[in-house]
Amino acid sequence: MRTFRKKILLGYGASLLLIIVVLSWAMFLILRLGRASESILQENYRSIQAAENMIDAVERQDSATLLILLGYEQQGTAEFRENETLFLQWLGRAKDNITISGEKEIVDALEKGYAGYLREISHLQLLYRSDRTKAANAYHEVILPLFRSIRDTCIKLRDLNHETMYAASNRANKISVQAVFSISVIGAASVILVIVFSLFLSHLISRPVTALKEAALHVAQGNYDVQVPVRGSDELTLLATQFNLMVEKLKQFNDLNVGRIIAEKRKSEAIIRSVDDGIVVVDDNFLITNLNPEAAKIFGVLPEDSLEKHILEVMRDEKLFHFLKEALAAGRQPRMEEGENILTIKTGEESRHYQVSIVPMRTPSGVIPGVVLLLRDITRLRELDRLKSEFVMTASHELRTPLTSINMAVNLLRESAATKLTDQERALLEACYEDVQRLRALVNDLLDLSKIEAGKLALAFEPVQPRFLCDQALSVIKTQAESKDIELILGVPDDLPEVTADPHKIVWVLVNLLANAMRYTQAGGHISLQGERVGNQVQLSVTDDGEGIPFDLQPRIFEKFVHGKLSDSGGGSGLGLAICKEIVRAHRGAIWLDSIPGEGSTFTFTLPVAV
Structure with a gap:
């Protein structure tokens, strides 16, 4: 079962063998070329160098001889002996490097001629001391011819080695040409063989692999x-x-x-x-893959006609489509503010309201193939909420008149009859007065909340400095804070941009948040009012280091009649934070809570920067 592997190994083994042969032949030729070059350097260059230096030395000796004849005997003799030593040194090197035919005879003749030259120079020096005229004649007749003979012999030695070096260079060039040619031939043959084998092997492999690929494509389909x-x-x-x-x-x-x-x-x-609720299933291209009859009824289409259509062809709501895209891109439910998850569809004069829920579908591998849109009919619940709000508003109005009368009567009794009453009666009167005040505050809060929910609350928007709003709120609460020994800290910069707001309503929100913070902060505590710009909004936050709010209450803290854990100083109506939320929403802002039980709370809300 290893035949295919053996074929590949055999083919590549042959290619490897060819490469080894080419490399071996190339190495042999390179070594041969190197030996030829080394021979040129060893056999000829040293002899040429010796001949050049002997020529230079004997010429300097001839110059020294002329110095002697001119009367500089001591200087001439010293220079002659110095170059004599150099000549003999280079002559010895020439004798040690005799490597070519005819070179030995030239070196022997040179050695013999130079010995005669030295003898005649000694005779010349003796003759110069006795008769300078004869010495000059002897130089021209004897010394000069010997000098020229020695120099010519050195030149002959140099030329012989030059010729030999040139011949060796020609041999090296022939070897290099032979090397290039032979390597090219063997290399070309190897390349051709490798290409032929590669084509054969690729065909051998690709034919069954191609068949497997085509079969796999069919299976995939x-x-x-x-x-x-x-x-x-x-x-x-x-x-x-x-x-x-x-x-x-x-x-x-x-x-x-x-x-x-x-x-x-x-x-x-x-x-x-x-399912009684409307359900629409869309894929990652926002094409409808399924919808139930209730969803078809909501959008006024037939289920079979809506399949494979784009969701916007059935549901013409750009904001809802934006949330669908967000869910598909993020792989989680989109974040919707309160009111954004309500879809209102008008059919004639009737309007129906649906609570929207968008859930992305996820495969076990984490792929998001689409999202599910759930539409829950809350029209009846909205109508009940409207009726409840109207009832609360009507009841509050009806309670306001008798409460006003009771309040006037209680105040009259406190002012005129207090001295005539016993201590117990006065205590009961004070309790009645406090209960009336609490009921009046509750009725006023209910009326305000009903107006806000019904959209009937009049807001006077104007550009206003956040620092001014905070100063107004602190001036209202300052006396109460001092009485409880609570430190108020203001951290709102003067250079914050103006915001678009109703000053009276926002001051009311700040006072309510500060009063709540004071209610839950013990004596000696701290309450901080901070402000900063974040994008196109200004954030205002009230922070205390009081009791904090339990985690189970935090999600419902802005609902009606929800209280936190009350301190010993008593609590409010439970409507303040609900009203704050509605006022902030009416200003196109948001409000939220950050709290850790036992460490305090921070209420933050935003206001838009004035344009």
Whole structure:
């Protein structure tokens, strides 16, 4: 079962062998060329160098001889002896480097001639001391010819080595040309063989691999009847056999599960159809893949006509479509402010309200194939809430008149009859007065909240400095803070930009938040009012280091009649934070809470920067 592997190893082994042959031949030629170059340097260059230096030395000796004849005997003699030593040194090196034919005879003649030259120079010096005229004649007749003979012999030695070096250089050039040619031929043959083998091997591999690829494409498209031809006994044949077995098992598995998948799909569709709420399922291209009859009824379409249509063709609401895109992109439910999750659809004169919930679908691998849009009909709940608000407003109005009368009567009794009453009666009167005040505050809060919810609260918007609003709120609460020994800290910069707000309503919100903070802060505590710009909004926050708010109450703290854990000083009506929330929303802002029980609370709200 390793035939295919052996074929590859054999082919690449042959290629490797060719490469080794080419490299070996190249190394042999390079070494041969190197030896030829080394021979040139060793055999000829040293002899040429010796000849050049001997020429230079003997010429300097001739110059020294002339110095002697001119009367500078001591200086001339010293220079002559110095160059004599140099000449003999280079002559010795020439004798040690005799490597070519005819070189020995030239060196011997040079050595013999130089010895005669030295003898005649000694005779010349003796003759110069006795008769300078004869000495000058002897130089021209004897010394000068010997000097020229020695110099010519050195030149002959140099030229012989030059010629030999040139011949060796020609041999090296021939070797290099031979090396380039032979390496090119062998290299070209190796390349051709490698290309032929590579083409053969690629065809050998690609043919069954191509067949496997085409079969895999058919399987991916759901065709499980495809088979790959099985030929030979190598590893690719084994792979084709295993592929055919795999396709057969996939076909059996597909036949087994198609029925289950269809049954599950029909069950899911039946569940979706039976749900009273509207359900729309869209894919990652926002095409509707399923919707139940209730959703079709909401949008006034037929279910079968809406499938595979874009969601905007059925639901013409850009804001809701934006939330669908956000859910698909982020893979989580979109964050909607209160009121943004309500879809109102008008049919003639009637309006119906639906609470929207968007849930992304997620596969086990984490892919988001689409989202589910759930529409819950809350029209009846909205109507009940409207009726409740009207009842509260009516009841509050009806209670206001008798409460005013009771308040006047209680105040009259406190002013005129207090001295005539016993201590117990005065205590009861004070309790009655406090209860009346509490009821009046509750009725006023209910009326304000009802107006806000009904959209009837008049707001006088104007550009105003945040620091001015905070100063006004602190001036209202300052006396109460001093009486409880609570430190008020103002951290609102003067250079904050103006905001668009109703000053009276925002001061009311700040006073309410500060009063709540004071209610939950013990004596010696601290309350901080801070402000900063964040983008196109200004954030104002009230922070205390009091008791904090329990975690289970925090999600509902802005609902009506919800109280935190009360301190010993008593609590309010439970409507203050609900009214604060509605006022802030009316200013196109948001309000939220950050609190850790036992460490204090921070209420923050935003106001838009004035344009």
